[in-house]
Amino acid sequence: MPRHRHYLIAVLLLILVSVVIGYLSRSEAPTAPTLPPHSYAKALRMAHNGQPGAARVLYQQLQRNDLAPIRRAALYAELANYPSPKALELAKLDLQHDEPLVRRAAIASIRQLLPATQRSLVLGPLLDDDDQSVRFAAVDALLGLDPDAIGLYFGPLQQALDQFQQALEAQPEDPAAQIHLARLYLHEHDYQRADAALQRSLKASPESLEALATQVRLLERQGQHDASRQVLGKALALQPDSAFLQHQLGLWLTRHDQHEYALLAFSRAVELQPDDPDYRYALALTLHQLEQVEAAQKQLETVLSRQPANRKARLLLIQYWKETGQLQNVQVLLAELERQNPDDPILQQGL
Structure with a gap:
């Protein structure tokens, strides 16, 4: 092979190597560090078991933006055992999360992290959330607060509560929905409607222990203490x-x-x-x-x-x-x- 062809091949190889090196070393925006795949499971296990450093790794996981919603929600189930300003900050941020599942989980966590007097200021805006299930979760978290604690959100709370009750009324065949409805009416001292909801629940699921427990409370609230004791006594006789x-x-x-x-x-x-x-x-x-x-x-x-x-x-x-x-x-x-x-x-x- 002539010498000039050797030179030409060598030059081409040098150019090719330079291109490859340039491609591999090209400047890119730095990416956020990723945690190893096992870190989520490890953090969840540490938090659940109360191991040293549990809060730190739990907070680290909640700062990730690549977790599936169901995994993120599972972290919030543990957060109430690890209160701090950082925990509250993270939960507040997730009140704006795209997924309703995560917003509901954050509401449940904040309900335990904050005292009643501070809860409405944080959760009140969720009464106008676009997702119905999130609005109803906010109702559950604020129900029972006195009017002073609810403050400016008293009107929105009543409106969302009415919507919640209407939605549950539309599920007469769902025993769990009717128990929830009975408890909402019980809170409002509407004993007649509470009893009607309980009867629907018991008709659909006669052996429901939750329905029996709610019935006991309903009778007590009406001053029927002997009747409430009898309901509980009959249930215990059977079980x-x-x-x-x-x-x-x-x-x-x-x-x-x-x-x-x-x-x-x-x-x-x-x-x-x-x-x-x-x-x-x-x-x-x-x-x-x-x-x-x-x-x-x-x-x-x-x-x-x-x-x-x-x-x-x-x-x-x-x-x-x-x-x-x-x-x-x-x-x-x-x-x-x-x-x-x-x-x-x-x-x-x-x-």
């Missing part, structure tokens, strides 16, 4: 091993200042369903009411041993330890909380 009904019996007895008997019902509920933290929490409250503080503390310790992230149980146990002057135990609980969430507001209060 004596129902932890839910035993718990409801304990609540009924508590409302009627029969704490000694309530203790028996709550204890039975825990015995039947030992993994339910709400049942143990109610039992701890009743034990404390009866001045059995050590037993109450043990119930809360059991909750935390199984659910270290349970902030409500942790704060109540801290209160009980303080009452008995066992400040070393308080320090242990606060230290664990600080490892989970160093920005928790309770840590600012100290001992």
